[in-house]
Amino acid sequence: MGTATMADIDLKKIDLKKKLKKKGHSQEIWRRFKKNRTAMVGMFIFVFILLVMIFADAIVSYDTAVTQKISNRFIPPGSAGHLFGTDNFGRDILARIVHGSRNSLLMGIGAVVIGIVIGGLLGSIAGFYGGGIDSFIVRTMDTVMCIPLMLLVLSIVAALGASLVNVLIAMMIANVPHYIRIVRAAVLSVAGQDYIEAARACGTPNFLIILKHVIPNAIGPIIVQATMAVGTMIIHAAGISFLGMGIQPPTPEWGAMLNEAKNYMVDYPYTVIFPGLSIGLTALSLNLMGDGLRDALDPKLRD
Amino acid sequence: MLKKTLDKNTVPVLDVRNLEAVYQMDEGVVRAVNDVSFTIAEGETMGLVGETGAGKTTTAFSILRLLPERTGRIPRGEIFYKGENLLKKTPDEMRIIRGSCISMIFQDPMTALNPILTVGDQILESLEIHNIENKTKKELESRVDELMTLVGISPARKNEYPHQFSGGMKQRIVIAIALACEPLLLIADEPTTALDVTIQAQVLVLMEELKGRLGTSMIMISHDLGVVAKTCDSVAIMYAGEIVEYGTAKDIFEGKVHHPYTLGLFQAIPRLDEDTLRLRPINGLMPDPSDLPSGCKFHPRCVDCMDECRDGKPYPYNQNGHRILCNLLQREKRV
Amino acid sequence: MSMLRTVNLKKYFKIGKNRFLHAVDGVNVEIDAGSTLGVVGESGCGKSTMGRLVMGLLPATSGEIFYDGVDILRCTKAELAERRRKMQIIFQDPYSSLNPRMSVFELISEPLVMNRACANKKEQLARVIELMEIVGLAGRFINSYPHEMDGGRRQRIGVARAIALRPEFIVCDEPVSALDVSIQAQILNLLMDMQDEMKLTYMFITHDLSVVKHISDEIMVMYLGQCVERARSKELFKNPLHPYTQALLSAIPQPVLGKLRHDKLLRGEVTDPIDPEPGCRFAKRCNVMKPECIEHDIALQDVGSGHFVACVLCGG
Numbered sequence: 026m027g028t029a030t031m032a033d034i035d036l037k038k039i040d041l042k043k044k045l046k047k048k049g050h051s052q053e054i055w056r057r058f059k060k061n062r063t064a065m066v067g068m069f070i071f072v073f074i075l076l077v078m079i080f081a082d083a084i085v086s087y088d089t090a091v092t093q094k095i096s097n098r099f100i101p102p103g104s105a106g107h108l109f110g111t112d113n114f115g116r117d118i119l120a121r122i123v124h125g126s127r128n129s130l131l132m133g134i135g136a137v138v139i140g141i142v143i144g145g146l147l148g149s150i151a152g153f154y155g156g157g158i159d160s161f162i163v164r165t166m167d168t169v170m171c172i173p174l175m176l177l178v179l180s181i182v183a184a185l186g187a188s189l190v191n192v193l194i195a196m197m198i199a200n201v202p203h204y205i206r207i208v209r210a211a212v213l214s215v216a217g218q219d220y221i222e223a224a225r226a227c228g229t230p231n232f233l234i235i236l237k238h239v240i241p242n243a244i245g246p247i248i249v250q251a252t253m254a255v256g257t258m259i260i261h262a263a264g265i266s267f268l269g270m271g272i273q274p275p276t277p278e279w280g281a282m283l284n285e286a287k288n289y290m291v292d293y294p295y296t297v298i299f300p301g302l303s304i305g306l307t308a309l310s311l312n313l314m315g316d317g318l319r320d321a322l323d324p325k326l327r328d
Numbered sequence: 329m330l331k332k333t334l335d336k337n338t339v340p341v342l343d344v345r346n347l348e349a350v351y352q353m354d355e356g357v358v359r360a361v362n363d364v365s366f367t368i369a370e371g372e373t374m375g376l377v378g379e380t381g382a383g384k385t386t387t388a389f390s391i392l393r394l395l396p397e398r399t400g401r402i403p404r405g406e407i408f409y410k411g412e413n414l415l416k417k418t419p420d421e422m423r424i425i426r427g428s429c430i431s432m433i434f435q436d437p438m439t440a441l442n443p444i445l446t447v448g449d450q451i452l453e454s455l456e457i458h459n460i461e462n463k464t465k466k467e468l469e470s471r472v473d474e475l476m477t478l479v480g481i482s483p484a485r486k487n488e489y490p491h492q493f494s495g496g497m498k499q500r501i502v503i504a505i506a507l508a509c510e511p512l513l514l515i516a517d518e519p520t521t522a523l524d525v526t527i528q529a530q531v532l533v534l535m536e537e538l539k540g541r542l543g544t545s546m547i548m549i550s551h552d553l554g555v556v557a558k559t560c561d562s563v564a565i566m567y568a569g570e571i572v573e574y575g576t577a578k579d580i581f582e583g584k585v586h587h588p589y590t591l592g593l594f595q596a597i598p599r600l601d602e603d604t605l606r607l608r609p610i611n612g613l614m615p616d617p618s619d620l621p622s623g624c625k626f627h628p629r630c631v632d633c634m635d636e637c638r639d640g641k642p643y644p645y646n647q648n649g650h651r652i653l654c655n656l657l658q659r660e661k662r663v
Numbered sequence: 664m665s666m667l668r669t670v671n672l673k674k675y676f677k678i679g680k681n682r683f684l685h686a687v688d689g690v691n692v693e694i695d696a697g698s699t700l701g702v703v704g705e706s707g708c709g710k711s712t713m714g715r716l717v718m719g720l721l722p723a724t725s726g727e728i729f730y731d732g733v734d735i736l737r738c739t740k741a742e743l744a745e746r747r748r749k750m751q752i753i754f755q756d757p758y759s760s761l762n763p764r765m766s767v768f769e770l771i772s773e774p775l776v777m778n779r780a781c782a783n784k785k786e787q788l789a790r791v792i793e794l795m796e797i798v799g800l801a802g803r804f805i806n807s808y809p810h811e812m813d814g815g816r817r818q819r820i821g822v823a824r825a826i827a828l829r830p831e832f833i834v835c836d837e838p839v840s841a842l843d844v845s846i847q848a849q850i851l852n853l854l855m856d857m858q859d860e861m862k863l864t865y866m867f868i869t870h871d872l873s874v875v876k877h878i879s880d881e882i883m884v885m886y887l888g889q890c891v892e893r894a895r896s897k898e899l900f901k902n903p904l905h906p907y908t909q910a911l912l913s914a915i916p917q918p919v920l921g922k923l924r925h926d927k928l929l930r931g932e933v934t935d936p937i938d939p940e941p942g943c944r945f946a947k948r949c950n951v952m953k954p955e956c957i958e959h960d961i962a963l964q965d966v967g968s969g970h971f972v973a974c975v976l977c978g979g
Contacts, residue, residue: 219760226718226752227774227824228744241764324764324808379843380814494932495706524705524870526929529914533923551843554916558923581920594918596848598873600900601917606855607877609848613813 057321064317070310078126090120091275102295109299118299125277132262133255136196141251144204149235152212166202174199182270192271207250211243245319252315256308279303339411340367341513341545347405349390358618360386362569373546375560381614383569384549388515393422428458431506435518437498441490447501448486454508475504496527517549565590568615568625575650587652588630666696666864672726674712685936686712688888699865701879707933709888710868714834718752751825755837757817761809768805774827794823815846832864884908887936887944894970904972907945
């Protein structure tokens with residue numbers, strides 16, 4: 026069956042070449058992503074936040090974010106010159122949010138991205154090869170996971186010295202075990218599939234099998250987990266700052282702003298609302314994008 | 329073996345009339361079952377034959393009213409069980425009918441049993457649910473032993489878990505559960521497809537034996553014409569949601585006239601008892617159930633397709649209950 | 664000359680402390696170039712393990728596999744890679760053996776790209792289209808994904824992948840078991856046509872004797888890791904000698920009216936060959952068992968004209 030006439034096939038060949046050229050893999054994914062309206066909304070919000078971060082100095086000067094002026098305490102939002110109001114030290118909240126974005130995003134996204142890269146690599150190796158390597162990686166990481174997150178981070182920061190980079194390293198170490206667990210589980214479910222063996226049978230080397238067959242099929246849950254973790258990471262970073270390690274006052278940072286404002290929360294709720302909204306909006310936008318990306322990557326959900 | 333001549337005086341165990349079942353999907357309406365009619369007399373076994381997507385399982389689920397609630401619908405038709413229309417029953421009434429009057433055996437014994445309950449408990453559970461006579465626990469326990477002996481497993485093994493049994497043994501347990509309340513109708517959905525041939529033979533012989541002893545009627549859903557030939561009294565061949573041919577086993581396996589699809593199926597099976605160098609497959613593929621062809625559903629694959637087959641429902645041919653949904657035979661008869 | 668020959672091939676899986684599952688236990692096969700060997704048996708008989716051993720997808724515990732006279736278990740990696748191009752496998756399940764994230768084009772291209780079989784993209788595209796034509800896949804499917812296609816078409820992709828590198832030898836591991844009868848016949852005919860045109864050698868693994876009858880020149884019946892009977896296809900069906908082969912043949916229901924025969928039924932079920940005791944492994948289920956069956960291992964004996972049986976009742 027199915028043998029078309031020669032003329033038929035020639036026509037199709039020309040047609041197919043055009044078709045194939047038009048559709049690169051990334052364009053195809055982008056085309057599907059664009060169709061997802063919520064994902065696009067998420068992306069626009071996130072791009073906006075990124076722009077604010079990049080052009081922070083052009084929007085408002087750094088001085089207004091750190092200079093204390095007791096006479097300006099608790100100016101309500103909407104006032105002239107202070108759109109979001111001022112905090113207990115008389116600093117402009119808008120300016121602090123704009124300039125705090127850099128540290129917060131670096132903390133949140135940085136810790137997650139590095140965690141995924143390292144956790145993803147180790148998790149894939151553990152899940153794909155199994156056996157001794159698997160037990161070694163998993164047992165080691167289980168040990169790390171037993172230590173409470175805060176304690177672990179604090180000890181690492183205490184050992185390395187308090188600085189933004191060190192907090193980042195500490196949070197990454199604390200995070201990696203979770204990602205190893207998630208990635209390993211996802212990889213295990215894929216590694217048993219026949220198409221892995223089929224790829225091996227046609228001579229695909231192991232690292233390409235992981236890259237082309239395992240990771241694309243295991244990535245869904247990882248993306249979702251990662252985008253949800255960004256918000257949590259920002260809050261954690263704030264906790265560390267609060268305990269006197271990590272980012273030091275008066276450097277603006279969203280989590281730290283929440284912490285400072287919590288004493289005045291009842292009387293001046295706007296002091297927590299705006300930094301809280303910033304964290305929430307960032308996490309939400311990433312989450313929407315993550316869901317959209319996961320769907321766009323899956324050809325089964327096409328169109 | 330029971331004769332398939334239906335006694336008009338007694339009410340058939342199952343009488344399905346003009347059944348239609350559809351699935352409401354995002355992509356559109358999937359017409360899984362179209363205008364299906366058949367009857368099953370007491371003690372009769374009907375084979376429901378067809379390929380993937382022919383609507384065999386949907387037909388079975390419609391009878392038990394087990395179609396997925398959100399998507400499945402039965403827009404037309406009647407299903408009479410001993411003269412009572414099942415489609416008019418409330419969900420509670422249906423729950424009682426399922427298991428005690430009509431029960432089902434699923435294809436895969438590996439997933440049909442709960443791995444964390446002993447097999448004895450699982451048989452007991454189905455007895456307890458339908459315990460209308462308020463039997464004591466002890467009476468029910470002895471009934472479990474009885475059932476296990478019936479399907480050829482020592483009652484001493486009732487405290488073992490499903491993983492301790494092999495595939496064929498598990499299917500025997502599934503059969504014991506299905507027969508627990510002595511249903512009048514048993515629907516077996518490919519009961520031996522997941523089993524090896526030698527085990528399949530054992531299970532088929534067992535089912536045959538039990539059927540004879542308990543007088544249960546049965547719908548045997550299968551894609552294997554061999555299995556149907558050995559177990560069924562009547563046969564319905566389904567294609568794209570329709571019964572294209574229906575008759576006694578003799579009509580189907582030894583009759584002279586057939587639907588082209590039936591002929592195609594027979595020719596496509598590799599035979600042990602015949603020497604052929606090349607198989608003769610049916611051209612083309614099963615149609616997409618959400619986009620069925622017009623006219624006769626089989627016409628795009630049919631070697632004898634005529635103009636009149638492309639539009640309009642084919643004229644049914646009927647000779648002493650041997651029904652064939654094809655224009656070809658009708659024309660021969662007219663000429 | 665034989666294209667593939669195994670000598671005393673064994674594969675034991677460790678399943679606990681000093682407990683071994685004898686999946687393949689001393690099997691000798693020989694397949695002539697251009698012919699088909701059917702490997703038949705029930706689940707757990709080691710037929711799939713056999714295919715994977717021959718393909719080098721699993722390391723053998725002991726024994727030798729000669730491909731074109733060269734022992735592939737003892738050659739260098741580079742040599743092995745070269746041999747591997749000539750040997751391919753078609754998998755049973757066309758649903759799980761294709762990566763759902765890859766399009767038909769990518770799937771058929773994979774073996775070509777991995778083995779640098781094409782000089783450039785243009786050549787690759789031409790070859791993919793050519794392969795699709797050979798296996799009877801319409802060109803419009805080139806950008807489709809596996810989930811958009813039915814079982815028969817998917818299995819055609821599997822076949823296209825297997826023949827992409829112009830192999831000489833293909834292991835067909837139950838290639839039609841997951842397909843409907845009418846589609847099954849299409850794929851079987853395709854495999855037979857390809858064999859004629861490309862002079863392919865097949866090792867056809869299946870549980871279904873009626874399928875293998877049509878495609879095989881020689882048939883090997885396996886039971887619990889061992890070969891119990893081997894003969895030319897016609898001879899085996901005309902004159903099955905081993906009680907297991909006989910039982911297997913009589914258990915297959917033919918589409919002819921009648922009842923299954925009780926007297927030919929086998930007792931019991933297949934057990935796992937975990938550290939098996941000496942003697943015939945089929946003895947426990949055998950209807951004609953004799954005391955000597957469980958005394959010592961029973962070797963495969965030639966009973967004439969290339970018909971081999973491992974049973975005390977035959978030969979000797």
